[in-house]
Amino acid sequence: MTDTRRRVKVYTLNEDRQWDDRGTGHVSSGYVERLKGMSLLVRAESDGESGSLLLESKINPNTAYQKQQDTLIVWSEAENYDLALSFQEKAGCDEIWEKICQVQGKDPSVDITQELVDESEEERFDDMSSPGLELPPCELGHLEELAELVASSLPSPLRREKLALAVENEGYIRKLLELFRQCEDLENADGLHHIYEIVKGIFLLNRTALFEVMFSEECIMDVIGCLEHDPALDGLPRRHRDFLTKTARFKEVIPIGDPELRAKIHQTYRVQYIQDMVLPTPSVFEENMLSTLHSFIFFNKVEIVGMLQDDEKFLTDLFAQLTDEATDDDKRHELVNFLKEFCAFSQTLQPQNRDTFFKTLSNMGILPALEVILGMDDVQVRGAATDIFSYLVEYNPSMVREFIMQESQQNDDDILLINLIIEHMICDSDPELGGAVQLMGLLRTLVDPENMMATANKTEKTEFLSFFYKHCMHVLSAPLLANTTDDKPSRDDFQTSQLLALILELLTFCVEHHTYHIKNYIINKDILRRVLVLTASQHAFLALCALRFMRRIIGLKDEFYNRYIMKNFLFEPVVKAFLNNGARYNLMNSAIIEMFEYVRVEDVKSLTAHIVENYWKSLEDVDYVQTFKGLKLRYEQQRERQDNPKLDSMRSILRNHRFRRDARTLDDDEEMWFNADEEELEDCEAVVPPSDNKITKACGGAGENEDLMDPISKFMERKKLKDFDDKEVLGKSSSLSGRQSPSFKLSFSGSTTKTSLSSPPASLRPGSPGSGAKGSPPTAATVTTKVGLVDYPDDDEEDEEEVGGESKEETPPLSKKSKLSS
Secondary structure (H helix, E strand, C coil): CCCHHHEEEEEEECCCCCEEEEEEEEEEEEEECCCCEEEEEEEEHHHCCCCCEEEEEECCCCCCEEEECCCEEEEEEECCEEEEEEECCHHHHHHHHHHHHHHHCCCCCCCECCCCCCCCHHHHHHHHHCCCCCCCCCCHHHHHHHHHHHHHHCCCHHHHHHHHHHHHHCCHHHHHHHHHHHHHHHCCHHHHHHHHHHHHHHHHCCCHHHHHHHCCCCCHHHHHHHCCCCHHHCCCCCCHHHHHHHHCCCCCCCCCCCHHHHHHHHHHHHHHHHHHHHCCCCCHHHHHHHHHHHHHHHHHHHHHHHHHHHCHHHHHHHHHHHHCCCCCHHHHHHHHHHHHHHHHHHCCCCHHHHHHHHHHHHHHCHHHHHHHHHCCCCHHHHHHHHHHHHHHHHHCHHHHHHHHHHHCCCCCHHHCHHHHHHHHHHCCCCCCCHHHHHHHHHHHHHCCHHHCCECCCCEHHHHHHHHHHHHCHHHHHHHHHHCCCCCCCCCCCHHHHHHHHHHHHHHHHHHHHCCHHHHHHHHHHCHHHHHHHHHHCCCHHHHHHHHHHHHHHHHCCCHHHHHHHHHCCCCHHHHHHHHHHCCCCCHHHHHHHHHHHHHHHCCCHHHHHHHHHHHHHHHCCCCCCCHHHHHHHHHHHHHHHHHCHHHHHHHHHHHHHHCCCCCCCCCHHHHHHHHCCHHHHHHHHHHCCCCCCHHHHHCCCCCCCHHHCCHHHHHHHHHHHHHHHHHHHHCCCCCCCCCCCCCEECCCCCCCCECCCCCCCHHHCCCCCCCCCCCCCCCCCCCECCCCCCCCCCHHHHHHHHHCCCCCCCCCCCCCCCCEEC
16 A cells, blocks of 8 residues: 655746746655765655655755645755655654654754855854843833844745744744734824834745634735835835625535535635735845745645545535526626636646646536526626636647537537537627637637647547538638628728737638638639728728638649639639729738739749739839739740740750769760860761651751750750650660670661760760761761660760770670670
8 A cells, every 4th residue: 555644746936936846755764875975865655665766865964845834844955946845744744844853953843944045254253152032021112132143034935934943942923913003093193114024024035833823814914914014105004904894705615515615715716815915015135035935825726726636526516506597697697706716726727736626627517507608698707617617728739629520420510519609709799809819719629730649540630620620610701701801801890800810810710721621622713803892991901811711822832823823814803903902012012012922033934924924014014023024934934835846945954064963073975075076066066867766866967956065065965865866766765784686777867877885976975986087977978876765874984895996796695785787
């Protein structure tokens, strides 16, 4: 059986002075060789006896440990690193506290072992010579003396500690509160001012034991009374006690049977009120002195949430009354407000505790209850329910999506929870649409694929988005479709425009993050055409939202969208809005120009042709930017390439070889060209007879594009076209193995050229015997032209052998290249 006495939670204090839960485990103490001393060890309970270490902290003889609320031990490991152990049972806390005190040589009856400070040697000697601090008698005549003593002790940590011990041991707080009541009865303003300074100073002592006395049921209201008489108020005391007793009422919407829980709720509310409303705003130097007060409230809230969460009867009654039709409106309003505050308290919990909290609420049926509440007419109740729903969505959107899809199997679309949310967003009566903005943010979270889970057997994204577009999208887009039936918005007032802008913002998000779902919806429902009607709105922000929606679609560069845009001439309202805007230099002007500029820069060919062919006459006079002239130039270049594909091919080849990845590396063919002299290159014209063959044109035959080709590009074009023709002949390249390739026969029209593929042309082999014979070129009938169809890894070796003057054509071995004979 697990020893619950040693069960603890480990907390660390973060930079925002909030406690972070580091996990739950079991604490022990023992000697750690690595740390060379007795240490506190906490092992995670989920990992068993040999679980991972949550904490390994040496008990330093000079570290100040504090024991708070009977179940907390707090200390600082470094200057800005505070730790706390929260024990499940008081007995376990006492046991570990005794171990700590034993190591430090302290009496376990103290609540703080010591405090490490840097003080002068003289002050240390004074403190050693006077082990205790003597307080003046708690009488009216000594209040000023006591106030001065408290003020003088606050700057010194050691003196603060001695003052705290003296106040605690002598029961001084209760005596002081009795004196406060006397001063109030006597209307002794000076005495009340002194007591204010004394009580404020006691708060700054930052000691849990004193807080427990001050915040007890019999003392807390008098403490608040002491803080009403601030000398800075010029004799006009605050009425905090009147507010707490007469105005602020504790409403027990569901009877709380546990008196300890009820007392804890009262105490937490009052201490929170003291921190937020009663105490003056602390200075930079005083803020850290109230860290224990923050911790007191934090742990109280954690305890309250835990106690309520464990009370199944309480939560069962709460949700039963929430969903009961017989519950009157006032009662339901109180129940919803309680649940809202309950969820707000849960935000102080750490992630693992919050996960347990929301799972408990889910099991109790919080989402069905919210569905009932959101269907009511009471605006305040719906507002509170929306806040609760936001806590759930922000914490676990997958849980909400799962409920929504499950209820769709039983209910009609009109009463689905998510459609209720959409309807409340559409029907928000607030002129500024504050509630609609909040609900739109929740919908955006629910349809965001980034927070959707995917497993081997279930893809949440696919399932939920299919559900959303089938059951909910028509509800969301209804106001948009209703308002865009004509060439301009049927309702163009400010509130309607704000609502349509919110809807467009969500639809734009869908375009960016959803794929075929939103594409199918936009094309099938002709959504973009309806959206572009809003470019005629008198409200610029709405027209810009419509342009932004179209810009996101164009930015996808999806030809399905592009064909849809061209088929329906959807640039027409954009051009019309641009022309109506005139010469004004504003956001509308810039947004439209940027859209066209994107089409030009990204070279979206289909849209470029569509724009120029249909809207050029309207845009040709715009010369203060070069966007439209650039579009026209793009269009003309496209047409030129379409009309003359050979020229386009030449340009692409030149461009490809002009911009190399590595300028220092040359292809083998280029290296061959540079090694050959001009006479060898001129022989190319004589070797190949005139014919319709493309090789003839590439090697220097008269052609219409001859003036475009320099020597390098001629050679590269000849190689490109040679490979292309040879591949057309063979269809497939020969195998790389050493087996005999099949033979092919091809007759060239107009010649009897015999072509062998075993070696390159003699005229292109540098240093070959016939390379310099200009006067006696071979006749066309007897010329043998050898053209390599496919480059093989061993080609270079063959070339080197032939360059060296050794011919191996007499009895060729099994060739890797096909032979072409006439």
